[in-house]
Amino acid sequence: MMKIDVLTLFPEMFEGVLGHSILKKAAEKKAVHYNVINFREFSDNKHQTVDDYPYGGGAGMVLKPQPIFDAVKAINNNNEEKKSRVILLCPQGERLNQKKAEELAKEEHLIFICGHYEGYDERIREHLVTDEISIGDYVLTGGELGAMVIIDSVVRLLPEVLGNEESHQKDSFSTGLLEHPHYTRPADFRGMKVPEVIISGNHKNIEEWRAKESLRRTLTRRPDLLKEIDLTKEQVKWLEEIQKNIDN
Numbered sequence: 001m002m003k004i005d006v007l008t009l010f011p012e013m014f015e016g017v018l019g020h021s022i023l024k025k026a027a028e029k030k031a032v033h034y035n036v037i038n039f040r041e042f043s044d045n046k047h048q049t050v051d052d053y054p055y056g057g058g059a060g061m062v063l064k065p066q067p068i069f070d071a072v073k074a075i076n077n078n079n080e081e082k083k084s085r086v087i088l089l090c091p092q093g094e095r096l097n098q099k100k101a102e103e104l105a106k107e108e109h110l111i112f113i114c115g116h117y118e119g120y121d122e123r124i125r126e127h128l129v130t131d132e133i134s135i136g137d138y139v140l141t142g143g144e145l146g147a148m149v150i151i152d153s154v155v156r157l158l159p160e161v162l163g164n165e166e167s168h169q170k171d172s173f174s175t176g177l178l179e180h181p182h183y184t185r186p187a188d189f190r191g192m193k194v195p196e197v198i199i200s201g202n203h204k205n206i207e208e209w210r211a212k213e214s215l216r217r218t219l220t221r222r223p224d225l226l227k228e229i230d231l232t233k234e235q236v237k238w239l240e241e242i243q244k245n246i247d248n
């Protein structure tokens with residue numbers, strides 16, 4: 001079972017996300033155990049302060065190292081040698097992608113540190129964390145939403161979490177390509193018809209249509225992804241056909 005600890009000043013923010021849908025079911029199935037901790041509890045200051053003014057002046061408050069170092073130590077049962085992935089949410093970090101989610105899904109223990117205010121003391125970054133992850137090139141008020149995004153992307157990859165019906169194997173990015181379009185009943189909705197091939201019952205043709213649509217989507221929306229993967233000869237041929245159709 002994967003263990004996920006989250007250090008935050010706003011634990012209530014996680015109740016909605018971890019307490020619903022697939023993330024909740026994953027915990028019920030014992031694929032994952034969540035532990036959301038307010039690191040204010042670890043402050044050794046009688047006022048339980050967790051932040052302070054930045055040395056050198058400037059706007060905003062900075063998270064102090066002590067409560068966060070001590071919280072991580074307590075999570076690891078005071079075992080300094082314990083090898084957990086300690087992930088700092090940080091707009092300056094490596095950008096999250098599917099590959100990173102897949103890598104983290106192989107771990108047994110993840111600890112997330114959610115920053116707030118102006119940021120955190122640099123010694124946390126230098127001496128405590130193993131990964132700094134950003135969820136995109138924009139600045140959030142805190143790391144909580146980022147931690148939730150990473151947890152969601154990781155937990156759905158754990159064995160037993162998604163059934164066959166919701167398999168992630170063909171999801172966008174898992175194959176290196178964007179996923180093909182989906183349709184459901186009715187076949188004719190107010191004059192808008194689904195492509196003939198997918199109601200043909202011919203599985204070989206349906207698979208080929210999906211494979212080509214996946215390539216078409218990637219070429220038109222995210223051509224950068226095509227440079228990252230090795231295409232089969234057949235895919236290269238299809239891609240050339242798709243490109244010709246677009247050009248004409």
Ligand SMILES: C[S@@+](CC[C@H](N)C(=O)[O-])C[C@H]1O[C@@H](n2cnc3c(N)ncnc32)[C@H](O)[C@@H]1O
Pocket residue numbers: 088089090091092113114115116117118119120133134135136137138139140141142143144146
């Ligand atoms: C207001 S931000 C601090 C930004 C910092 N002053 C800077 O310019 O890099 C407060 C906290 O929100 C979180 N955060 C903000 N943007 C994020 C992003 N794109 N991805 C992940 N975490 C983010 C981080 O934990 C950060 O410490």
